[in-house]
Amino acid sequence: MTNPAQxxxxxxxxxxxxxxxxxxILERFLLSIVLLFAVSIVIFGGLExxxxxxxxxxxxxxxxxxxxxxxxxxxxxxRPITTRYVEWLGNAVQGDFGTSWASKNSVSExxxxxxxxxxxxxxxxxxxxxxxxxxxxxxxxxxxxxxxDKIINVISLAAISLPEFFVGYLLILFFAVKFGVATxxxxxxxxxxxxxxxxxxxxxxxxxxLVVLAHMMRMxxxxxxxxxxxxxxxxxxxxxxxxxRSIVKHAAPNALAPIINVIALTLAYLVxxxxxxxxxxxxxxxxxxxxxxxxxxDMPVVQACGLIFAAVYIFLNMTADILAIIANPxxxxxx
Numbered sequence: 001m002t003n004p005a006q007x008x009x010x011x012x013x014x015x016x017x018x019x020x021x022x023x024x025i026l027e028r029f030l031l032s033i034v035l036l037f038a039v040s041i042v043i044f045g046g047l048e049x050x051x052x053x054x055x056x057x058x059x060x061x062x063x064x065x066x067x068x069x070x071x072x073x074x075x076x077x078x079r080p081i082t083t084r085y086v087e088w089l090g091n092a093v094q095g096d097f098g099t100s101w102a103s104k105n106s107v108s109e110x111x112x113x114x115x116x117x118x119x120x121x122x123x124x125x126x127x128x129x130x131x132x133x134x135x136x137x138x139x140x141x142x143x144x145x146x147x148x149d150k151i152i153n154v155i156s157l158a159a160i161s162l163p164e165f166f167v168g169y170l171l172i173l174f175f176a177v178k179f180g181v182a183t184x185x186x187x188x189x190x191x192x193x194x195x196x197x198x199x200x201x202x203x204x205x206x207x208x209x210l211v212v213l214a215h216m217m218r219m220x221x222x223x224x225x226x227x228x229x230x231x232x233x234x235x236x237x238x239x240x241x242x243x244x245r246s247i248v249k250h251a252a253p254n255a256l257a258p259i260i261n262v263i264a265l266t267l268a269y270l271v272x273x274x275x276x277x278x279x280x281x282x283x284x285x286x287x288x289x290x291x292x293x294x295x296x297x298d299m300p301v302v303q304a305c306g307l308i309f310a311a312v313y314i315f316l317n318m319t320a321d322i323l324a325i326i327a328n329p330x331x332x333x334x335x
Contacts, residue, residue: 137220
């Protein structure tokens with residue numbers, strides 16, 4: 001007979017046994033919060049540890065020590081680092097990232113404009129690349145070890161080998177300079193129509209699609225191939241179900257968890273990895289904003305961009321884990 005006192009010692013264990021799916025989801029959520037907190041410490045402390053400061057950069061090499069000390073005092077840089085970190089994190093949680101040292105504008109307002117541009121670019125690239133990657137992955141499995149599969153693999157390997165800035169410059173050279181069918185730089189503004197905006201981001205979108213498509217396609221192919229060797233796939237083929245139909249109806253749904261993971265990680269890369277692409281195409285997004293701030297050591301902007309990029313990456317990874325958990329039938333229907 002179980003002692004009631006002992007059964008209450010580990011309430012968390014009882015909750016995990018009764019609600020394993022919900023317990024895993026809550027665990028992933030709490031781990032993400034802890035990780036984001038740790039990343040905020042690294043971002044703030046790492047930037048503080050860099051040599052030099054904004055005052056010296058802003059005033060130039062001929063600045064007097066008194067002038068540098070005055071700016072440091074105005075910006076609060078003479079206060080203890082722990083005090084400044086706690087104040088910065090508390091304000092950041094409320095959506096207040098302070099004021100830019102260089103432009104004196106609100107960082108939150110500037111990020112609000114820039115983040116929308118970055119998400120639009122990354123989202124449109126995802127709309128194109130995700131279904132295309134899944135489709136090509138299934139097509140590659142269907143023609144496994146045949147000519148179409150080999151062509152897809154060679155092209156994907158070549159795409160993976162090329163860095164995004166090189167792909168971007170090639171697209172600019174051919175489509176903007178030589179043929180003149182695309183616009184450069186990729187300038188967008190608030191009053192721009194939807195179709196005009198799509199035309200403006202054609203080249204950076206194509207760059208992102210080419211960079212992430214190959215990786216997603218290869219991971220989709222590998223996930224489906226691992227399922228194809230299962231007994232129920234052999235049974236489906238023996239029942240006369242067509243090869244491609246069996247892939248779409250049986251193999252792909254059972255390979256959903258790893259496919260979801262790679263898609264979520266790719267989406268995280270699209271949002272965080274737009275920095276290089278935005279700089280290449282002079283696109284007014286978060287990446288360009290961050291790079292401009294780094295050149296003048298505008299720390300509030302750099303810290304805010306770094307924290308937002310980290311939050312997006314961690315959130316999408318958490319989403320991938322949760323979706324993979326939900327897609328697992330053993331966790332959805334525990335015995």
